[in-house]
Amino acid sequence: MNWTTRMRKRATEQLSWDRLLPSEQPVYVNSLVYSFGVFTLSSLVVVIVSGIVMAAKSPVWYQTSAVGEYFRAIHFWSVQAFFFFMTMHLVVQFFMGSWREGRALTWVLGALSFGVGVLTAFTGYLSRGDFFSQWNQVQSKDAFNGAGVNGLFNALDNGQIYGLHIAVLPAVLIALIGWHLVAVRRKGVVPPYPDEGTENAKVGDHS
Amino acid sequence: MKRDYQYPDAKRFPMKDFDMVKEGVVSLGVIAVIVLVVAAIAGAPYRPAVTNQQVAVQSPVLVEQTALGDLDGTGEMASYGPPYNDGTGSIQSIAGFSPQTWWGTPYPLNTAKDDVLTPLTMLATASGNVSLKQALHTYETASGATQAKWSQNLTDALNKAKVVGTTVQLPAGNYGPVSYMMNAELQLARSGLLSGALARETNQGAYRWNVQNNLLFLQGAALHNIAGALNMSGEQWGINHDEQAYPGPWWLTPYTFFYQIPPWNTSDAGDQMAAYTVGLLFLVLIFVPWVPGLNRLPKLLPLHKLIWRDWYRRDKPKSEKGSVAPRHV
Numbered sequence: 001m002n003w004t005t006r007m008r009k010r011a012t013e014q015l016s017w018d019r020l021l022p023s024e025q026p027v028y029v030n031s032l033v034y035s036f037g038v039f040t041l042s043s044l045v046v047v048i049v050s051g052i053v054m055a056a057k058s059p060v061w062y063q064t065s066a067v068g069e070y071f072r073a074i075h076f077w078s079v080q081a082f083f084f085f086m087t088m089h090l091v092v093q094f095f096m097g098s099w100r101e102g103r104a105l106t107w108v109l110g111a112l113s114f115g116v117g118v119l120t121a122f123t124g125y126l127s128r129g130d131f132f133s134q135w136n137q138v139q140s141k142d143a144f145n146g147a148g149v150n151g152l153f154n155a156l157d158n159g160q161i162y163g164l165h166i167a168v169l170p171a172v173l174i175a176l177i178g179w180h181l182v183a184v185r186r187k188g189v190v191p192p193y194p195d196e197g198t199e200n201a202k203v204g205d206h207s
Numbered sequence: 208m209k210r211d212y213q214y215p216d217a218k219r220f221p222m223k224d225f226d227m228v229k230e231g232v233v234s235l236g237v238i239a240v241i242v243l244v245v246a247a248i249a250g251a252p253y254r255p256a257v258t259n260q261q262v263a264v265q266s267p268v269l270v271e272q273t274a275l276g277d278l279d280g281t282g283e284m285a286s287y288g289p290p291y292n293d294g295t296g297s298i299q300s301i302a303g304f305s306p307q308t309w310w311g312t313p314y315p316l317n318t319a320k321d322d323v324l325t326p327l328t329m330l331a332t333a334s335g336n337v338s339l340k341q342a343l344h345t346y347e348t349a350s351g352a353t354q355a356k357w358s359q360n361l362t363d364a365l366n367k368a369k370v371v372g373t374t375v376q377l378p379a380g381n382y383g384p385v386s387y388m389m390n391a392e393l394q395l396a397r398s399g400l401l402s403g404a405l406a407r408e409t410n411q412g413a414y415r416w417n418v419q420n421n422l423l424f425l426q427g428a429a430l431h432n433i434a435g436a437l438n439m440s441g442e443q444w445g446i447n448h449d450e451q452a453y454p455g456p457w458w459l460t461p462y463t464f465f466y467q468i469p470p471w472n473t474s475d476a477g478d479q480m481a482a483y484t485v486g487l488l489f490l491v492l493i494f495v496p497w498v499p500g501l502n503r504l505p506k507l508l509p510l511h512k513l514i515w516r517d518w519y520r521r522d523k524p525k526s527e528k529g530s531v532a533p534r535h536v
Contacts, residue, residue, distance in 0.1 A: 073246035099496035146478035148306025159416025
């Protein structure tokens with residue numbers, strides 16, 4: 001089989017514009033909880049843009065200049081917003097049982113994004129360059145050493161921490177979130193649990 | 208008409224217009240404005256990092272005690288173990304399982320040489336200080352027993368030392384060259400040059416990426432005293448909170464929680480246990496779709512009825528009439 005033909009056929013079917021960017025949604029998509037995902041993404045965009053400016057200017061800049069401090073504040077608060085909305089999204093999706101009907105991969109990718117997000121934020125906290133960074137570097141070294149990942153990661157090596165924070169982990173995070181989004185759009189949002197005792201209960205109960 | 212390339216539920220449920228692009232743009236605009244305004248009003252937490260110089264000025268005895276512990280091998284870092292050296296003091300192990308030891312010593316630290324002897328040798332060379340050079344020679348050529356005796360005497364004396372001006376005054380005693388060396392170390396720290404001398408050791412060249420030895424010199428009582436006063440030590444929920452009035456990394460709460468309760472906060476392998484416990488919980492989160500019981504829990508809890516209340520309300524009359532919902536195409 002021609003791999004190119006196969007890939008094109010599959011992409012055409014699974015990743016059609018009707019799925020990726022639909023202009024219609026099922027009528028049950030009618031609640032604020034559906035917006036937590038897009039709020040999370042919006043926060044991430046602000047995190048990334050402010051982070052790119054900070055990376056372009058250097059850690060000394062964001063610690064010592066007035067404009068740099070403002071960008072550090074933007075980065076700080078957008079990270080807070082990112083985790084707030086991501087946590088709300090996660091909790092709500094749990095109560096919606098949103099792994100049902102072939103959406104397990106979507107859930108797994110979302111959970112992995114949360115985990116990688118935590119690691120990315122942690123390396124960011126260690127890159128602030130203030131007492132908080134200093135203290136948590138010496139404290140977390142015992143945790144990383146004790147857990148046995150010391151050969152992979154030296155929490156006292158600012159070069160490694162900064163590189164992980166601005167390149168490696170964001171690349172993984174963006175890839176995971178991108179894949180998560182494609183998975184969401186490919187399958188569509190999860191339908192409601194069937195209302196027990198009705199004919200409707202027979203439809204869509206594959207939990 | 209439902210096209211083949213629409214996602215499956217488009218064929219099963221009634222649809223309504225939905226402008227995803229508009230939702231995204233409005234959301235991004237609203238979040239960006241809120242963040243920019245909050246950042247302008249509230250700023251961000253920042254407390255300047257602590258330097259060896261500050262500690263030397265504020266707690267000169269502590270610097271001498273730290274340097275002496277590094278020199279005679281009684282300091283925490285001197286006997287830490289992997290990944291820094293061959294000690295065993297901070298090796299964590301759960302029933303013999305200790306991956307901390309698997310990597311050997313990739314970030315070598317010899318506290319006597321790295322924290323004291325090398326910086327003081329550099330100081331003696333830079334300042335042309337013949338007395339210091341002689342003191343170092345005397346120390347390094349003395350027997351281990353003699354070195355230990357001097358160190359023990361000075362350890363005891365430092366507990367009774369007084370600070371007068373910029374110097375630490377000791378009671379008379381037999382400290383050999385060690386008291387002179389420790390005073391030189393203190394003055395080096397006071398000058399601000401000790402940090403540079405330590406940081407150069409872990410970088411093998413002109414650049415300064417790795418601040419390991421500089422931070423490890425401070426990592427004991429020096430930083431713990433400051434962090435404790437700010438309620439930031441591990442048993443005070445440590446990393447979970449930032450400077451007062453600012454939210455911290457609250458998403459680490461499940462991890463930090465274990466440091467507050469036994470057996471995690473009483474075990475020598477507490478860090479290892481906390482890491483594995485959180486790792487296990489994370490695996491459960493990832494595999495929720497396949498965990499029996501947990502994957503059906505949301506169906507039993509009434510919250511989904513609240514989230515989809517409009518749908519269930521809409522569906523009710525049809526269901527009660529026995530219609531075959533919801534294939535509203």
